[in-house]
Amino acid sequence: MEIEEKLGVFFGCTTAGAPHLLKGLEDFLSKAKIDYVPMGKDLCCGVPLTLAGYHDEAAEYVKKVADKLISTKITKMVTSCPHCYMMFKREYPEEFGIELPFKVLHFVEFADELLKEGKIKLRNRKDVRVLYHDPCGIGRRGPGLYEEPRRVLESCVQVVEADRNRVLGTCCGGGGLLRASLPKLAVAAAKRKIQDDVLPKGVDTIVTSCPFCTLNLADGAAEIADKEIKVFDLPQFLAEQMED
Amino acid sequence: MEASKEFNAYKRTIYKVLKDKFLKTALERAVTAFRKNRDAALAAFPEVVEKRERLQEIKDKVIDNLDYYVGKAREALEKNHAHTYFASDADKANEILKNIIGTGKMIVKAKSITSEELEFNKVMTAYGNTVYETDLGEFIVQLLGDKPMHILAPAVHVPRERVAKIFSEVAGREMPADPKKLAMFAREFLRDKYFKADVGFSGANFITADTGTMFLVENEGNIRFVTNAPEIHVAVIGVEKLMPTLSDAMLGLEVLMRYSGYLTTSYVSMISCPAKTGDIEKVTVYGAHGPKELHVIFLDNGRTKAAADPVYRDMLRCLRCGACMYECPIYPLVSGNWGYHYMGGIGVAWTALVSGGFAKAAPLAYSCALCGRCKEICPAGIDSSKLIERLRKDLKKEGLVPSFIKEMAETVIKEGTPYKKKEG
Structure with missing residues (x-):
C-alpha cells in the first residue's frame, strides 16, 4: 500500500520576514496548485545557533523543532532557504543525531521535478537574459545543486553565466552571519560581486536560490548608482513567469 | 563585555577601510593580476x-x-x-x-x-x-x-x-x-x-x-x-x-x-x-x-597543540601561497585589516591557535561568509570555513562571543526566530 504524500513547505524565518520573498514563494505554490502544509514561518531551523558556535544550545533547540515538524506527519519537505535545507538534510542527522522521517528537498530540486513532470507551465521569454548566482549553501557547501536551477530557468529564459560559476562561483557575502556581524562589509562584497560578475555581461537581472543571497545582492545592487540591477529569488522569479 | 569592546573597535577599523579609495584601487589591481598569473601557471x-x-x-x-x-x-x-x-x-x-x-x-x-x-x-x-x-x-x-x-x-x-x-x-x-x-x-x-x-x-x-x-x-x-x-x-x-x-x-x-x-x-x-x-x-x-x-x-x-586537534590540524598544511586570500569575497575588500599577524580566513585559525590567541581571534571570527571557495583553490585542501565554524564553538565556550551574536542566539532560543518580533 502506498502511503499518501503529504508535503510541507518550510518557509524559514528569512523568507517569512521579507514580504516580497514570502509572497513570491506563496504565489508560486498557489499558481502551481500545490497542496501543502505551511511551516517555518514562525520557526527558525536553528542555523543561527550553529553558525554562532552555540552547539549545546542548538542540540536542545533543534530537538524541539524536529518534534514539531515530525508531529505534522509530512512525508516530504521543501524549503527555499539553503541554510534551512542543509540543517535538515545534514546537520540534524550528522551533528545532532536526529533522523527526520521525511524527504527534504531544496526548492530548486522541487521546481526541477515539477517541470519534468509537466506540472508547471512557464512563459517562454527567451529574449530575457538573467544571470544565475550560485548560493554557496546548496553549491559547494552543500550537495552541489548547480544544474537543477539552470534547467528550470533555461526552460523559460536565457541564462547567462558569470565567468566564475558553480563550484567556483563568487559568494555574495551574505552568509555565515556576516549580514548580522558586519552588514556593510556583506553589502560591499555583494556590490563587488555585481561589478565583477554581472555588469560586464550586460545583464540587469540576477536570479538566485537563497533568501540571504537575494537580500544581500539587492542591497549591493542598490549601491550601484549608474545601473539598475534587479535581484530575484527563484520562486519569486518563477511565479512571475507563470500563468495566473 | 571585553569581547564586544574588541569587536566594536575592529568593526570601526573595517568600516573605515571600506571607504579607503586608495586601498580599493591597490587591491583590485592585485586581485586581477594574481588570478591571471595563477590561472596561467596552472594551465601551463x-x-x-x-x-x-x-x-x-x-x-x-x-x-x-x-x-x-x-x-x-x-x-x-x-x-x-x-x-x-x-x-x-x-x-x-x-x-x-x-x-x-x-x-x-x-x-x-x-x-x-x-x-x-x-x-x-x-x-x-x-x-x-x-x-x-x-x-x-x-x-x-x-x-x-x-x-x-x-x-x-x-x-x-x-x-x-x-x-x-x-x-x-x-x-x-x-x-x-x-x-x-x-x-x-x-x-x-x-x-x-x-x-x-x-x-x-x-x-x-x-x-x-x-x-x-x-x-x-x-x-x-x-x-x-x-x-x-x-x-x-x-x-x-x-x-x-x-x-x-x-x-x-x-x-x-x-x-x-x-x-x-x-x-x-x-x-x-x-x-x-x-x-x-x-x-x-x-x-x-x-x-x-x-x-x-x-x-x-x-x-x-x-x-x-593544533596538530593534536582533529579539526584545527588542517591549518598546519598551509604553504602560505596566498591563493585563498585572492579567492575570498571578503579579504580583497579589507586586506590584512581582517587579521592579526596572520590574515584572511586561514589567518583566523592561525591567530587563535598560534599567534595572538582566542581573544585576538574573536572579533575576526565573524567576518567570514563561510562560502568555502578558498577550499576549492587551496593546494593543501584546507577548509577555512570549517576551521572558523569550529573556532566559533570554542569562542562560545571561552565566553568570547560578541554581544550581537549573544543577543541573536538568545532570541532564537527564546522566540524561535533570530529576528526580534514586532509588537502586535
Whole structure:
C-alpha cells in the first residue's frame, strides 16, 4: 500500500520576514496548485545557533523543532532557504543525531521535478537574459545543486553565466552571519560581486536560490548608482513567469 | 563585555577601510593580476593539481609526527655544523635569538611571517639592534610603521604615490611615483647593508628532515644576500614547514610556486649548513664565502597543540601561497585589516591557535561568509570555513562571543526566530 504524500513547505524565518520573498514563494505554490502544509514561518531551523558556535544550545533547540515538524506527519519537505535545507538534510542527522522521517528537498530540486513532470507551465521569454548566482549553501557547501536551477530557468529564459560559476562561483557575502556581524562589509562584497560578475555581461537581472543571497545582492545592487540591477529569488522569479 | 569592546573597535577599523579609495584601487589591481598569473601557471603545468593531493598526504604525515621530524632535522643539521634549537613559544624563541645575536648589531631580514609571531623587529630593536627589512614590500611597510597586509605582497595595500612620498623622506629628495625608480632606490639604499650587517635573519618555506635543508623561495634576490653576506645566518622556522625528504620538498616547491601564481620564481635557495671549504689539504674551514655560523630555531608556538586537534590540524598544511586570500569575497575588500599577524580566513585559525590567541581571534571570527571557495583553490585542501565554524564553538565556550551574536542566539532560543518580533 502506498502511503499518501503529504508535503510541507518550510518557509524559514528569512523568507517569512521579507514580504516580497514570502509572497513570491506563496504565489508560486498557489499558481502551481500545490497542496501543502505551511511551516517555518514562525520557526527558525536553528542555523543561527550553529553558525554562532552555540552547539549545546542548538542540540536542545533543534530537538524541539524536529518534534514539531515530525508531529505534522509530512512525508516530504521543501524549503527555499539553503541554510534551512542543509540543517535538515545534514546537520540534524550528522551533528545532532536526529533522523527526520521525511524527504527534504531544496526548492530548486522541487521546481526541477515539477517541470519534468509537466506540472508547471512557464512563459517562454527567451529574449530575457538573467544571470544565475550560485548560493554557496546548496553549491559547494552543500550537495552541489548547480544544474537543477539552470534547467528550470533555461526552460523559460536565457541564462547567462558569470565567468566564475558553480563550484567556483563568487559568494555574495551574505552568509555565515556576516549580514548580522558586519552588514556593510556583506553589502560591499555583494556590490563587488555585481561589478565583477554581472555588469560586464550586460545583464540587469540576477536570479538566485537563497533568501540571504537575494537580500544581500539587492542591497549591493542598490549601491550601484549608474545601473539598475534587479535581484530575484527563484520562486519569486518563477511565479512571475507563470500563468495566473 | 571585553569581547564586544574588541569587536566594536575592529568593526570601526573595517568600516573605515571600506571607504579607503586608495586601498580599493591597490587591491583590485592585485586581485586581477594574481588570478591571471595563477590561472596561467596552472594551465601551463596542469599536473600540479594531482601533485597537490600527494603534497597533502605528505603534510598530513608530518603533522601526525612533528616531534619525530623535528628530531631528525636537528640531527641532520647538527651533523653539518649548524646549531639548532627548539622554542616552545615566541618568548622562548626571542630569548634564544637574543643570546645568539646579542645587542648593538645590525640585522638584515628576509620576509618571514613567522617572524611576525615573535614581533621580531620590535623585540630586536628594543634589545639595541638595528633591523632592516629587505623585501621591497616589507621595506615599505617598515618605513610606514605599518603592518604587512598580505603574506606574499605585504604592501599590497599601499599605492605607488604613497611609496614615493615615504621614499622621498628617506632619500631627502623628491622621488617620482614610478615603480621602477622606487624599486631602484630600495636596491641602492639596501645594497651596502647586507655587507655591513652582522646577522642575516630569515624564515624558510620548507625544511627537510632527512638532510636539514631549508628552502627559501623568492623573486627579489634579497634572500640570497641576507642568507649569504653576513657572517651569521639565523633562521626561525615553524615546525609545520618540515618535509620528510628532499624530493618531498621539491614537490612542495612546485605546488607552492604554481599556486602563488608563478611559472617559476627567480630564485630558490637551498641551505643545509654554514659555508665551508676543504680546498687546502682537505681541511674543512667554515665560512668560506658565506656565513660562518648557521643557527636554526624550530618554533612550536601552539602548532603541536593544533596538530593534536582533529579539526584545527588542517591549518598546519598551509604553504602560505596566498591563493585563498585572492579567492575570498571578503579579504580583497579589507586586506590584512581582517587579521592579526596572520590574515584572511586561514589567518583566523592561525591567530587563535598560534599567534595572538582566542581573544585576538574573536572579533575576526565573524567576518567570514563561510562560502568555502578558498577550499576549492587551496593546494593543501584546507577548509577555512570549517576551521572558523569550529573556532566559533570554542569562542562560545571561552565566553568570547560578541554581544550581537549573544543577543541573536538568545532570541532564537527564546522566540524561535533570530529576528526580534514586532509588537502586535
